[in-house]
Amino acid sequence: MYNDFFVTPQWLNAHLFDANIIVLDASSPPPTAPYDCRQSYLQEHIPNAQFFHQDEIADKTCDLPHMLPSAETFSQAVGAMGIDNNTQVIIYAQNNLFSSPRAWWTFTTMGCKNVKILAGGIDAWKTAGFETQTGEVIPPAIKEFKATRKETNALNQKQVLDIVNEGKIQIIDARAAPRFLAQAPEPRPGLRMGHIPGSKNVPWDLLVENGEFKSPEQLKAIFAQQGVDIHAPSVTSCGSGMTAAVVLMALTLLGNTDVRLYDGSWAEWGQDNGLPIEP
Known part of the structure; x- marks a missing residue:
């Protein structure tokens, strides 16, 4: 099943100059250790790879980071990169699968059917x-x-609040446990500490190793340990909608076809806005 979502460095090297292949560096920095991913890209990237800037190819009408762009914004941006609906898009990142699943999710949400991730990222290359x-x-x-x-792939604040109030769909938070448990402050200033009521915690980095997802058996064991039903309808969240896509993709790899992402995540929910939270 992983082959449906990933390519190896050896495969990419053999197909790197195929006319229908576009390679994208979709690196984004974590808020806990921000750095200039575009500058890093300019210093070193896979030959012919272009930089997919997730904070720029986004909905800039709100102040939340890297929100899903409009169809028009996305179409114009990727079209300028030489991508059409038949192009095979290969995404990679500089940082251990932190940001490439979000780009994969964006492309699939926009209707791109030919998008895969380079297993292991540039380090494996x-x-x-x-x-x-x-x-x-x-x-x-x-x-x-x-x-x-x-539109159903991305949930807004009201939709998540309705899910919280109904209590029938599991919400999975990809942040580190100390942030989830309100034991560590949020890296983004002005946000409350805690988590969405009723949500479960699966820190995204538990699921990955050396820029790849762990084996299906390991993923199943981790989700079970965290009290997650891998087959149940699910909503994923995190600090800003970035690593929520890591958890979403892991569940997708395990066969769950009913996983949606809360785009605003804690950057929106954690504001001083009266929304319910749990410590």
């Missing part, structure tokens, strides 16, 4: 002995991408 490039990459000719945004 280099470990395999393949070359990297520096500097800017000139995009190929502009193409037309027609986005069909799946």
Whole structure:
């Protein structure tokens, strides 16, 4: 099943210059250790890879980070990268699968059917002995991408509040346990401490190792240990909607087809807005 979602460095190296392949570095920094991912990309990237800036190709009408863009914004941005609806998109990240699942989720939510992640990211690429490039990459000719945004994939604050009040759908929080348990302050200023009432905690980094998801058996054991029913309808959340996609993708790998993402996540819920929280 993993082959439906990932490619190996060896596969990518063999197909890197295929006419229908576009490679994207979709790295985003964690709020706990911010750094300039685009600058890192310019210093080193997979040959011909372009930078997919998740904070820029986003809904800029609100002050929340990297919110899902409109169909028009997304279509224009990826079309300028030479991507159309038939392009095979390969996504990778610089940081242990932190941000590539979010980009994968964005592409799939926009109706892209041909998107996969490079297993192990750029580190696995280099470990395999393949070359990297520096500097800017000139995009190929502009193409037309027609986005069909799946609105049901992303939940807003009201929809999550309704789920909390109904208590029938499990909510899974991907933040580190100390933040979930209100034992550590949020890295984003002005946010309350705690979690969405009734939610369960599966820290995203429990699920990954060396830029790849752990085995299905290991994933099942981790979810079971955290009290998660891997087959139940689920909503994933985190600090800003980034690593929520890691948990969402892990559940998808295990066959769950009813997982949605709370796009605003704690960056929205944790504001001083009167929404219920639990410590």
